Each structure stands twice: as structure tokens, then as C-alpha cells.
Amino acid sequence: MPHTLRESDLSQEPVFLMARASSLGSATANRSLANLGLKVRHYSVLSLVCGKKHPTQRELSYHLVLDPSQIVLIVDALEKRGLVHRETDPSDRRSKIIVPTAQGQKLYQEAKVAVEASSNCTLSNLSDEERASLLNMLRKISLD
Numbered sequence: 001m002p003h004t005l006r007e008s009d010l011s012q013e014p015v016f017l018m019a020r021a022s023s024l025g026s027a028t029a030n031r032s033l034a035n036l037g038l039k040v041r042h043y044s045v046l047s048l049v050c051g052k053k054h055p056t057q058r059e060l061s062y063h064l065v066l067d068p069s070q071i072v073l074i075v076d077a078l079e080k081r082g083l084v085h086r087e088t089d090p091s092d093r094r095s096k097i098i099v100p101t102a103q104g105q106k107l108y109q110e111a112k113v114a115v116e117a118s119s120n121c122t123l124s125n126l127s128d129e130e131r132a133s134l135l136n137m138l139r140k141i142s143l144d
Contacts, residue, residue, distance in 0.1 A: 018141075025122045032118040036111050037081070041066070043111050045074050046100065049084055050108040054097040056089055083107055 010016050026040045033043055044064055048055055057075060061068045075098055078084045083104030089095040100108065123131050 021122075025119070028122050029115050029118040032114040033111055036107060036114065038107075038111055041070075041074055042078060043108075043115060045071070045098070046078060046083060046104060046108045046111065049098045050100045050105055054087075054099045056092075056095045056097050057086075058095065060098065078104065 005011060029040050029043070033039060038046070041064070045060055048060060048063065055063070057068065057071050060066075060075075061071045064071070066074075075084060075086070079086065081103075082101055084098050084100050086096040087099050089097045123134070126134065
């Protein structure tokens with residue numbers, strides 16, 4: 001950022017700084033994921049479906065703060081690549097849960113390494129203690 005803008009009123013606003021940090025982090029992660037054919041949004045969905053719970057499309061939309069139509073497009077793209085498939089939710093037959101394939105699990109593990117490397121790059125100016133504190137604050141803001 002040019003020095004003259006660093007001292008602007010905008011650069012003192014937490015919401016702007018969080019959005020800017022998010023944009024910088026996403027850009028770095030997208031570059032790291034590019035050779036795997038993924039973007040941050042695809043990685044985010046793949047990460048969630050490769051966890052212990054198989055979320056519904058609605059749950060993905062809520063957690064990722066994305067419009068349901070965006071989730072459909074992301075899941076469609078992952079499904080087309082053979083990384084996930086949709087199954088009927090046993091607790092609500094109207095809903096679909098998203099389940100990873102073996103290929104999806106494998107790609108997720110590779111992508112996770114790439115994202116961790118990009119996070120280390122983005123957060124390189126922070127000490128381990130500062131990183132832990134930042135993570136705690138972000139969890140408090142976004143998950144509580």
C-alpha cells in the first residue's frame with residue numbers, strides 16, 4: 001500500500017483491515033491452489049466435506065456465508081471432477097449431503113499443505129504467539 005494511504009481514516013477501520021487481510025490471504029492461497037485446479041472457495045467446501053461430518057448444501061452456505069446458488073456451482077464443479085458426490089440426507093430426505101470421494105480426500109490433503117504454506121507466507125510478519133492470538137480473535141468474531 002502506498003505510504004500516503006496507510007495513514008488514511010479508512011486504514012484505521014477494523015472492518016476494512018479485516019477485509020484487506022482476507023483479500024491478501026485469499027489471493028496468496030489462490031496462487032498456491034492454482035496448480036491443483038482449485039480456488040479458495042472450492043478448497044473451503046472440500047475441507048468441510050472431508051471432515052467428520054458430511055454437511056448439507058444449506059449448512060455449507062451458512063458456514064461459508066455464500067449464497068446457496070454459489071454453493072450449488074461449487075459443488076457441481078467438484079462433483080464434475082469426481083471429488084465429491086451428493087447423497088440424500090437420512091435425517092431430511094429433501095436435503096442433500098455432500099460426501100467426498102477417495103480422489104477428493106487425496107486432493108484435499110495436497111491442497112491443505114498448499115494452504116498451510118500460503119498461510120505461513122501471509123502471516124510471516126507475526127510471531128507464533130501473535131498468530132495464535134489472531135486465530136482466537138478471528139474465531140471469536142466469526143464463529144461465536
